[in-house]
Amino acid sequence: MHILITGANRGIGAGLAAAYRDRGAEITATARDAKGLHRLDVTDPMSIRVLADKLGDRALDLLVCNAGVYLDKGQSLEDGYAPDLWADTFAVNVTGVFLTVQALLPNLGRATAPKIAIISSQMGSSTRAPGGSYIYRASKAAALNLGRNLAADLKPRGIAVGIYHPGWVQTDMGGGAAAITTKEAVAGLVARFEALDLDTSGCFETWDGRAHPY
16 A cells, blocks of 8 residues: 655654554655655645655555644734735645645556555634634635645546544644644544545545544
């Protein structure tokens, strides 16, 4: 089984890579700052193309779009949320997901039962909107919408797409006060990815298997 994970240099991405290696899977772990991993800047089309060329004709069973940024944490409505924060966040959290999927479709198409897992967030839910973090919330809502539409278009090709809330996780992004450990989040997400198929394609689920409100 060949799995490619974006943003695999720390947190959930690194945890997923380690968990799948322990299971004997072949891992292509990527990060913007590679440090021993495959270099991939999801905001750079050339970087994505270079990685796709390296993969060549290899089949890809699971693509995990995990790379993400949260640049507007703590911003003020009165004077925060500068335009560059919007552009930089969407470049990673939304456009980067699409460009990565687009470039790797040929590899996914060579697998027997290919899957795409998009890490969104409960903060992208339109029915749960407590305010604040406007940029991050909007980007994760867009990632959710992107995943749902990809699921519709890719189902006839036999590619299943799932969108997931990984939980409030004790990572650099989630902070030390978060509710669950990386190990818990990773175990739950691995189970979700395994359960994903064409019948459940387009799902928006939590790390522990609950359907999440859109």
